Amino acid sequence: MAAGQLVLALAHDVPTAVAARVLVGAGDAMTFISVLRVVSFWFPGTVVPLITQLTGILGQLGSVLAAYPLVAMLHGTSWETTFLGAAAMGLLVAVLVLVALRDAPGGTVRGPAVSLAHLRATLGETWREPGTRIGLYTHLVTQFSGTVFALLWGYPFLVVGQGLSPGTAAGLLTLLVLVGMGVGPLLGRLCGRWPLRRSVLVFSILGATATAWTVVLLWPGRAPLPLLVALVVVLGTNGPGSMIGFDYARTENPAERMGSASGVVNVGGFVASLLTILAIGAVLDVLTPGGSTDYELSAFRAAFAVQYVFWAIGLVGVLRHRRELRARLARDGVVLAPLGVAVRARLRGGSAYR
Template sequence: MWSVGLLAYAVAVFHRSSLGVAAVEAQERFSAGASAVSLFLVLQLAVYAGLQVPVGVALDRFGSRRMILAGAVTMAIGQLVLGLAGNVPTAVAARVLVGAGDAMTFISVLRVVSAWFPGSAAPLITQLTGILGQIGSIVAAYPLVTLLHATSWTSTFLGAAATGVLVGVLVLVALRDAPDGAPRPVPAGLAELRQGLRDTWREPGTRIGLYTHLVTQFSGTVFALLWGYPFLVVGEGLTSGTAAALLTLLVLVGMGVGPALGRLCARWPLRRSVLVFGILVATASTWTVVLLWPGRAPLWLLVVLVVVLGTNGPGSMIGFDYARTENPAERQGSASGVVNVGGFVASLLTILAVGAVLDVMTPGASTDYRLDAFRAAFSVQYLFWAVGLAGVLRHRRQLRARLARDGVVLAPLHAAVRARLRGGSAYR
């Protein structure tokens, strides 16, 4: 079951990434400037983030199979419209459909993971889902671009739409929500849905999951999705080949780190926040060194930055682990939806803020950005790190207070480490 869900998610990532690798061709086809093409991405992310909670509520009501099927069909329609589009408004509408279908997929696959795997295996499978799903971006970057150059815009995106149809058929035939005998979603009225969403939000585990996703995800996403390449090439003066290699390294690091984080979360579930703080400190500290470096940063330092940013995506998966362990099965969808809002809203706002600062510091409509403009622009990240850190700390206190009322009192980390080394208990 997981392999079917994983394939559906990989294809969703493929659809999500398909326009980004065809940005130049999109400008030519629609006679649009870079700002108009970037609008496609912003709206797509906005739709994705805005639909997370409604999709989560629907997921709890209708189950994974229906939601993944609906997502595959919606994305296929979006790619079909994009392939036939001849103007910017139609293309924007197409990407909105892709964003809507994409929004239905990932958290639905996470519910499949929760239903089919025991608790100890779920963190690792969740990490593998996020990692292996990125194969879709590789397919977008290479085979799709090759097809685009060999054929035409319409043929390429009609082919992309066909993959969505094939995935929909596979989901319809092969995917089941849960093993035989497991509880099924019970249709609920509007009042019950509202109450369930309120209960999900009141749960400290949901909120620490949201802020975990926010504080760990956005920096790597902003770098990989839009502003990393121009920063490396225009700001730091690297060749396009070197910049592309660094972005590839970012993905590869995530693939390596994810399983390790999954195992750590499974082994020490009550210490997950330590991993979150470690990723946050490493990311903010490395960025600080890069931004304060006199002149252009040396290549080794940029490699370190990219390696650290590669931990951001796997780190954000810890947020979903909080949602899984702290919410009952009937609220898994809405809890995952709430968590998924955090990182993508922060990413969207950071993308816009970085662009705004670059525009303010760059004369006219030039894209010849100076290094000091990039430094000022990337400094907006500190605001989102502060917000995320405050949220994690606040809701960790609330979660630990509830655990204490249930009889689980965590010793301070240093005492827990000493106790572990002496063969004692990490609790008191």
């Protein structure tokens, strides 16, 4: 990531800046996956989902807190100085990690170095594991709608399409982040307590998200503010919900495949988010003549309807690979009890499966 920030500081044209941003994104992805692996070694399995959610929240807080000094430096100095400083901070953190962080507790058995051929074979085994694939589709189906709304299209939809003031729209986007911070630990605890019922959480988040969007998109005229608040609150669950995908990867793969499995899962939501962002923009351009950005509400409705395609893809993927995963668990002797029985058993301190 520090290398990307260094290139960004020295960039004098768009292609170089884009390459630098790719490096920053790649660094972020590898850092997050590595953190998930470290967490799995240092905490007991029932607590890992909660720590994973807290890790995501800390990352969000870091992004928010870092924005203020970054903006101040941009105003007070220059682009080059600002991002050289960011690169220097990245190098400092890297040194601190090398000095102070241990990958695993003492006594943990480390596997031997792997060859490229072994790595390819491991990736194949990782992909064939239904737990990895249900994790990928879980990440896809729960993440993209909230990400698309928060990163790009939510603000113009609220201001241009729904007629809200910029301040109100900004407040709703802030609410989305706050809801995610509050919901994350709850989902983490639920995953740790009922690990064989994680798909229920996935379907609940998907159902709530699709329902909220359907009501907003079908509302005659501009939606009332309480309805938009409800939509944003539901979208706030999307980010924490996508973390359930990593929990599937962790519990259904051996330790030596955990990193590759998390990497596969991480692809799902971001690919869907990127494609949805592009599709929404394409529909808006087609329905708005003359290259104007003064989009009509009807154009936004048609554009945001592309989400149903990705929800359908994600739902089919989750259902298919959940069936495969449960078949494998049954062959291993794990048979799920009915949901009501499992809940009552858990409340009595028993097992969630029989």
